[in-house]
Amino acid sequence: MMSTTDLTNKQDFSTLRVDLHSHTRCSDGALTPPELIARAVNLQIDVLAITDHDSVDALVSAQQTIVENQLPITLINGIEISSQWQGFEIHIVGLNIIPTHNALQTLITQQQQHRENRAIAMGEKLAKCGFDNVYADAKTLAGAGSITRAHFAKVLLQRGVVSKMQAAFDKYIGKGKRAYVKPQWCSIADAVAAIHAAGGVAVMAHPIRYDLTSKWLRRLIVDFKAAAGDGLEVVLPQMNNEQRKLMLSFCQEYDLHASMGSDFHQPSRWSELGRNLTMPEHAKPIWQLWQSKALN
Template identity: 30%
Template sequence: MRIDLHTHSTASDGTDTPAQLVRNAAAAGLDVVALTDHDTTRGYAEATAALAELDRGLTLVTGAELSCRLDGVGLHMLAYLFDPDEPELARERELVRDDRVPRAKAMIDKLRELGVPVTWEQVARIAGDGSVGRPHIAEALVELGVVPTVSDAFTPDWLGDGGRAYAEKHELDPFDAIRLVKAAGGVTVFAHPAAVKRGQVVPESAIAALAAAGLDGIEADHMDHDPATRTRLHGLAGDLGLLATGSSDYHGSRKTCVLGEFTTDPEIYGEITRRATGAFPVPGAGGRAGA
């Protein structure tokens, strides 16, 4: 059973529509895929509808990747199978989304001060109907020949945390995020917690504090973790009683990762579904709901 619990669509900063994502997940031989767009659930309906068109079984796990910050360090919290209509969590997601446009415009202004001829119109075109974010600005920098790849824009020279063109946005305290997701019946997993190539990461003591506050798991197997880091994170998960997941963090053509590049053990997936009470996995035609 192949399970990928971290993907993005055009509802945020991926390049596949939710329907295309579902079709591509099935074509990649996945049995379970989670749709975890940044701070939004807008892709759920389209992704769910696409399941009925498949000629093989695929189960959809609904989720989101919540933008958080702890002691000045940005981090992402994967939330699975929560009630999308729970008002307090919905209100926080809306606050984050609403702050994305002014933040993007502030970063564009900083880039222009650095001599980069990027425009809001260019970034808005790239974002389309998605929630605008740094990857869209990064793609604009690629179009302009400023950097060779999207990943190369996430450095101190450009859009990385604290970088020359970085601007802050509204973000959740991760302890609040855990509380809100649990109140909405969901499960929380700390995404790529040791992705040092993205910038500063929180110490293991902070992960331990989050675990004590109810964090369910950490994403150990991820493209931004080298083999030694993955081994260390699996050990940390064991020490803290956390679930250890694996995921692709697929963004379509915007990043080099591919669907199913890293996967989650079926027993871990089963435990996630057992803990969730806000929503349930959605099996497609001929699909199976998993553990």
């Protein structure tokens, strides 16, 4: 089994299958941490980051699974922190973090309280739409994990209110819809600061998914860089070549490192661990930042 230290010191990452964005049941993923690790090993992933929403609860169990079964995979401790910027919800992935660091744990506690308050308010709005006890059912689905809008969407799907999960967002819980509740997340700067305090690097998750014009996307990246952000996710499974080129150009223009990840939540024909993840030429991979930190 390769250790994190081995990974940091390894010079040739081009031979590794790397996925730096995935989720478990500790947030809105479908698999338990051991199940996710097993799937990654079966798919011959060499390096996997688990990045649950505002949670690090999966990491101990995942690492125990690797150690106890002597699995040939390296786990990167990660998290995906929800932040707010100009009325948009922006996700900041923390990689190679110390999960127990006080600054990170303090922010997680605050974020989880915001999540709970939002979920309760969303349940109240859905009740006014004629759907009782959705919060309770969503809470049951979430279990001990972070409750998210995806859990509400699953409940509405299970009840037959909508025919697919996206329809729940389009009709009820998406921005501007009847049961939408504005989040009260931390700022980008606060997310980056907590990640850095915990020894990690901060990556803006899936920049192409925020429904921003090129002008606003540039503004977002400028503000992220000003907040000491480290990198952008430039490769996702469903990106086209033009989108990848655009993200790489932003990395080069603003001296940011490049990351890549499947944003895996559950097995499907649209998403899979490690699918279509290749670091572009001329990019500065985010792991080079880990290497330089290890040498300092």
